[in-house]
Amino acid sequence: MTQQPPAPGEDPQYCPNCAAPLVLRPLPTEDRPRLVCDRGHILYVNPKLIVGVIPERRGRILLMRRAIEPRYGAWTFPGGFMEIDETAEECAAREAQEEVGIQVSIGKLVGVYSRPAPHTPGIVSIVYRGRITGGEVKPGREALEARWFRPEDIPWDELAYETTNWALRDWLKGRRDTSRKRA
Numbered sequence: 166m167t168q169q170p171p172a173p174g175e176d177p178q179y180c181p182n183c184a185a186p187l188v189l190r191p192l193p194t195e196d197r198p199r200l201v202c203d204r205g206h207i208l209y210v211n212p213k214l215i216v217g218v219i220p221e222r223r224g225r226i227l228l229m230r231r232a233i234e235p236r237y238g239a240w241t242f243p244g245g246f247m248e249i250d251e252t253a254e255e256c257a258a259r260e261a262q263e264e265v266g267i268q269v270s271i272g273k274l275v276g277v278y279s280r281p282a283p284h285t286p287g288i289v290s291i292v293y294r295g296r297i298t299g300g301e302v303k304p305g306r307e308a309l310e311a312r313w314f315r316p317e318d319i320p321w322d323e324l325a326y327e328t329t330n331w332a333l334r335d336w337l338k339g340r341r342d343t344s345r346k347r348a
């Protein structure tokens with residue numbers, strides 16, 4: 166039998182509906198090859214949603230160093246995969262609580278960042294501004310440490326992901342625009 170190429174980002178083998186093997190093949194109703202079983206169930210492979218928040222206090226932002234792979238030891242802001250039963254804002258607030266022990270009120274959107282497969286897992290990252298409303302900074306099990314950074318001290322060379330870099334640049338830009346409006 167010929168080996169079927171994996172779908173971008175994932176490689177599921179069996180139909181979640183009937184457990185029959187899935188094959189990637191063209192279908193008359195679809196504009197690209199799809200994973201389909203012999204009973205005609207189609208498995209759509211879509212990007213995963215990641216939500217993050219950049220917590221702010223008195224002009225500084227809270228970053229944490231990852232205690233898990235991938236990118237162990239690199240800096241990022243709190244964030245993670247969105248659960249099926251929560252909103253994007255709830256996800257951002259939950260991640261801040263879990264990863265650095267703080268309560269945040271979720272503010273404006275910083276940006277939406279796409280990393281298409283196949284060279285990454287295929288993710289869309291949504292990042293918000295956040296204002297601290299309670300709790301004490303305390304790294305959770307996924308963080309080695311958490312620290313406040315002035316904008317000029319952001320460790321650009323030690324950031325976890327390209328999306329971390331993009332979001333922090335947009336955060337900085339938004340901050341400059343805000344101070345210009347106030348002036």
Ligand SMILES: [Zn+2]
Nearest residue numbers: 180183202206
């Ligand atoms: Zn099936």
